[in-house]
Amino acid sequence: MLQRPARRCEGTAMGAIVLDLRPGLGVGPFTLGMPICEAFAQIEQQPKIYDVVHVKYYDEEPLKLDIVISFPDHGFHLRFDPWSQRLRLIEIFDIKRLQMRYATSLIGGPSTLATFVAVYALFGPTYPGTYDKDRGVYTLFYPGLSFAFPIPSQYSDCCHDGEAELPLEFPDGTTPVTCRVSIYDSSAGKKVGVGSLMDKASAPPLPTGSIYMEEVHAKLGEELFFTVGGQHIPFGASPQDVWSELGRPCGIHQKQVDQMVIHSASDPRPRTTLCADYFYNYFTRGLDILFDGQTHKVKKFVLHTNYPGHADFNSYIKCNFVILVGGSFPDVNNYKNRITPSTKWEQVKEILGDCGRAAIQTQGSTSNPFGSTFVYGYQNAAFEVMKNGYIATVTLFQS
Known part of the structure; x- marks a missing residue:
């Protein structure tokens, strides 16, 4: 994997940034389906915010793995389909580094923990999620949006038959904190989470008559x-x-x-x-x-x-x-x-x-x-x- 050189040292960002969360559509200026050149244009327009940027790809077989634009100081990255070069998946991998605004409420960042209870209260009831026993991760799904929560091994029994009582709380009164948020196109009813579920995300269909990739x-x-x-x-x-x-x-x-x-x-x-x-x-x-x-x-x-x-x-x-x-x-x-x-x-x-x-x-x-x-x-x-x-x-x- 190769990377573009960082524009400055990592870990020196002045606090978490706030980006609008649009389930099924995108986050901040980044919209699912956008060509990679448009993402770079957004980055160049805000160099003070996106001043540490890594571009990762598989040099030997560039069509085998995603092209990834990563923002390590802000805890998220953009995954582009390697063939169409369109944005297929947005992942927040460090929720403490990125604060998201949904409607009028904030979640994530250093001051607002994205706990299971907080997520459930903000986004409302949903169907039971899935529990990956091998990974020890429980994933909660909303249309075009998923939250992954690590489950300590001593509390794995809370997830019966791969599901759990909602909202999920442990016997000691604590509730898990999100370890990953995924934003993806939900037009085909897909559920995208961690592991192999991540591969199910695809860029939304192009508008009729689009000349992109013609x-x-x-x-x-x-x-x-x-x-x-x-x-x-x-x-x-x-x-x-x-x-x-x-x-x-x-x-x-x-x-x-x-x-x-x-x-x-x-x-x-x-x-x-x-x-x-x-x-x-x-x-x-x-x-x-x-x-x-x-x-x-x-x-x-x-x-x-x-x-x-x-x-x-x-x-x-x-x-x-x-x-x-x-x-x-x-x-x-x-x-x-x-x-x-x-x-x-x-x-x-x-x-x-x-x-x-x-x-x-x-x-x-x-x-x-x-x-x-x-x-x-x-x-x-x-x-x-x-x-x-x-x-x-x-x-x-x-x-």
Whole structure:
């Protein structure tokens, strides 16, 4: 697991913060289903509050485990589905560090213990929860919200057949204190708690017509097709064509230097030659479109996977591309092979064949702590591959 460096030392926060609790929806500025880039935007807007932030992920297999944004000083973290990169679960793991406001009442923090009795009084009656005997944890469920309580072994008999009398009090008159709070989407009637129950949390469904994670079909050497809106962008399209199909770009910038031109036998210009080509950046689609500076026609598409561990992580939303190989466009069902952001490099080679040695791309060693990537070129595509074998970007062009 890798982490971003903390912005300051942990454990020096000035008291607990107060965040509004919205069962089934979120806490504070963090809403279930939000893309990870929106969460980072909220963090950047409040640097004095969220000034110690850890980003954790499984570097070797980034699709295997959640991407986690953790706030150790405030006792909670955000779990993002590794494929869609949308927030699926919020967990408060240290209730003494985070005070929550529900309606007009406060719970948690150093001054308001989140005891079983206090939780039951604030949120009202509910069905009996579940007792995990192996973990010694009793979980109480409300729609989109659960509270986990540790049960001392000497009081395990209070939970008969996995349930308990509510509100739960021990024979000595004490009541357990929450050790974990989970906030999750309850639209499917799920109950999410600790252990394996945590895996049941999923991001809420996307709104109808949302372009987030829309499939973008690419036929090598021909065009891109956007499946939600039905837009076609072929090579050779003009800026006006692209603007009318995809709308205003998020940014426009001139390509400074074409560093790969030295590898082209048909173009012997020095690699320091300034390039008049320019990009339309569609960060919210995970896409860059390069125009020829002389003809003003589309010459390249750059598709971004937004994997953590790459220098461009969080600069683009993930592009859910499908590169179609060996069929007839536009009938996507006729294609024998597909390359997606989940396709590893070894699988790409099985589909397209071996292309030989890679060019090494450093992205500037001082600004990129993740090391170099490797660029492999084919007739109509170049794949930038991370050290873990996953695709970082795909550049499509016409040979």
